[in-house]
Amino acid sequence: MTKRRIFDSIITRLVIMVVCLVTVGTVIRYFALGHFLRQDLTIVVQEQQQALAGYVARDIDDKITQRQTLLKQLAADLPQALLSRPAALQDWLRQHYRYQSLFPGGLFVTDRHGRVIADYPTAPGRQNHSYADRDYIQVAAKGSGYIGKPVIGYALRLPILPMATPLFDNNKQVSGILVGITPLSSPGFLDLLQKTQIGHGKGGFQLVSPRDNLYVASSQQALALAPLPVPGSNPLHDRAMAGYRGSGISSNAAGEEEVLAMATVPSTNWFVVAQVPASEAFATVGHAQIFAIKSAIVATILFGLLATGCMYFVLRPLFHAAEDAERMAHGDIPLVPLSIRRMDEVGHLIAAFNRLLGKLHEQQGQLERLAHHDTLTGLPNRRLLADRLKLALAQSRRHGTHLALLFMDLDGFKRINDSQGHDAGDEALRMVTERLQAIVRESDTLARIGGDEFVLLMSHLDTRAAETARIVADKCIAAMQQPLSINGASCKVGISIGIAMDTPASTADSLMQQADQAMYLAKHCGGDCLRQV
Numbered sequence: 300m301t302k303r304r305i306f307d308s309i310i311t312r313l314v315i316m317v318v319c320l321v322t323v324g325t326v327i328r329y330f331a332l333g334h335f336l337r338q339d340l341t342i343v344v345q346e347q348q349q350a351l352a353g354y355v356a357r358d359i360d361d362k363i364t365q366r367q368t369l370l371k372q373l374a375a376d377l378p379q380a381l382l383s384r385p386a387a388l389q390d391w392l393r394q395h396y397r398y399q400s401l402f403p404g405g406l407f408v409t410d411r412h413g414r415v416i417a418d419y420p421t422a423p424g425r426q427n428h429s430y431a432d433r434d435y436i437q438v439a440a441k442g443s444g445y446i447g448k449p450v451i452g453y454a455l456r457l458p459i460l461p462m463a464t465p466l467f468d469n470n471k472q473v474s475g476i477l478v479g480i481t482p483l484s485s486p487g488f489l490d491l492l493q494k495t496q497i498g499h500g501k502g503g504f505q506l507v508s509p510r511d512n513l514y515v516a517s518s519q520q521a522l523a524l525a526p527l528p529v530p531g532s533n534p535l536h537d538r539a540m541a542g543y544r545g546s547g548i549s550s551n552a553a554g555e556e557e558v559l560a561m562a563t564v565p566s567t568n569w570f571v572v573a574q575v576p577a578s579e580a581f582a583t584v585g586h587a588q589i590f591a592i593k594s595a596i597v598a599t600i601l602f603g604l605l606a607t608g609c610m611y612f613v614l615r616p617l618f619h620a621a622e623d624a625e626r627m628a629h630g631d632i633p634l635v636p637l638s639i640r641r642m643d644e645v646g647h648l649i650a651a652f653n654r655l656l657g658k659l660h661e662q663q664g665q666l667e668r669l670a671h672h673d674t675l676t677g678l679p680n681r682r683l684l685a686d687r688l689k690l691a692l693a694q695s696r697r698h699g700t701h702l703a704l705l706f707m708d709l710d711g712f713k714r715i716n717d718s719q720g721h722d723a724g725d726e727a728l729r730m731v732t733e734r735l736q737a738i739v740r741e742s743d744t745l746a747r748i749g750g751d752e753f754v755l756l757m758s759h760l761d762t763r764a765a766e767t768a769r770i771v772a773d774k775c776i777a778a779m780q781q782p783l784s785i786n787g788a789s790c791k792v793g794i795s796i797g798i799a800m801d802t803p804a805s806t807a808d809s810l811m812q813q814a815d816q817a818m819y820l821a822k823h824c825g826g827d828c829l830r831q832v
């Protein structure tokens with residue numbers, strides 16, 4: 300029952316409505332906020348990634364260009380005659396190596412078929428070894444400088460980048476090849492790319508050689524010299540391999556979303572990829588969404604409590620009014636107007652209820668009156684007379700007083716009805732009532748109990764009660780001597796009166812019976828007569 304009341308309550312429904320509205324608003328805000336923030340952040344993050352990729356690509360390009368320039372310079376300076384004197388050539392390499400450190404993996408010179416003539420610093424197994432199968436030897440043998448495929452070096456046993464430039468004799472024919480070896484882990488070479496991470500660990504750089512289908516270097520060391528993913532595993536990577544340079548969002552082979560930016564290293568055909576997981580790049584979006592949810596939950600709780608309190612305060616008079624009305628309905632308290640605390644909507648409702656209550660009172664009074672009074676003359680009817688008679692009997696016994704009952708029946712009343720109509724008869728009854736009322740005291744009860752029958756109850760009489768009753772009866776008879784003037788016509792009615800006096804054994808019924816019998820005796824006298832029993 301109580302649960303049902305709580306559920307049916309306006310407050311509960313309003314609070315549920317408010318909570319639903321706030322929840323719907325929060326869900327909409329959650330998705331809208333996420334969408335707009337992500338849109339904005341995507342632009343910012345992509346621009347940042349692009350700037351980073353471009354910066355690293357330019358740095359690598361500078362370092363490659365420096366080495367190409369140096370290698371060409373050395374090749375131009377190297378005396379042709381030394382190619383046939385390995386010891387002198389090695390000494391020349393040693394002297395020139397001293398002034399530069401761009402090729403920490405060493406310099407070596409091969410004949411035009413790729414067999415090593417001299418190297419410095421010497422590496423075990425490099426002397427006389429043939430590198431004829433290497434791409435950089437094959438291209439340089441044809442007269443062009445070349446950056447070779449990054450590989451695990453034959454002599455050094457670690458990842459290296461070989462660079463070759465041809466040596467020309469006086470006839471402009473390739474007489475030998477000068478090769479510079481840079482280990483990929485050399486200080487000041489690719490360490491900016493290899494040691495820099497973007498974000499919290501999963502983001503970083505990759506240096507990609509599309510020609511060789513491998514990663515030259517990466518922030519993730521395990522990727523160095525690893526083959527590139529197969530086409531189709533990362534759509535943006537596929538576009539980059541086809542020449543696209545720019546930024547975008549794509550899913551990697553593991554299905555994780557990443558923000559990628561690609562920039563070319565102009566001196567090679569490599570490109571740098573700056574990559575950061577979308578989960579890190581857009582972490583702010585998630586934080587903002589969680590904040591939006593938390594703040595909405597707090598706001599909902601606070602608002603719910605506040606709204607409940609406020610609504611209870613506003614509707615409290617209504618609850619009290621309902622309680623009071625309920626108690627009135629059960630008869631616990633009388634039907635009185637409810638108190639109005641404020642003249643708001645609730646106050647208006649209670650005021651309307653009070654007006655309804657007033658109307659009810661009025662109608663109840665009318666019904667009460669109709670039940671106890673004669674509608675034609677307004678005199679008490681038989682029922683009210685019986686009540687008053689019982690009351691008067693009880694009072695007279697308590698106070699030792701007396702009472703008399705005068706039963707009066709009009710004489711010749713039917714004639715008026717018959718000669719002038721029923722309305723004239725009614726008018727005659729009202730006029731008789733007025734005349735009789737003028738005789739009786741206010742404390743007496745004059746009742747109309749039938750067509751032309753009236754009863755007068757006289758109470759609080761002293762020992763001369765019978766005499767007093769007769770005097771009043773005489774006055775009533777005398778009052779009827781004057782004809783009634785109805786519709787211009789003069790009508791005469793008489794009155795026969797039977798008087799009953801109380802005795803210790805009297806009851807209301809016995810008194811009425813005695814008075815009635817006395818009236819019949821008076822009737823038989825021929826009218827305008829009284830009899831007492």
Ligand SMILES: Nc1nc2c(ncn2[C@@H]2O[C@H](COP(=O)(O)OP(=O)(O)OP(=O)(O)O)[C@@H](O)[C@H]2O)c(=O)[nH]1
Binds near residue numbers: 723749
């Ligand atoms: N106009 C009118 N007539 C009524 C009313 N009540 C009863 N009557 C009539 O009053 C008459 C009463 O009859 P009676 O007592 O015989 O009339 P009466 O002429 O006084 O005769 P007696 O009493 O024998 O002298 C009847 O004709 C009723 O129809 C009423 O409220 N209005």
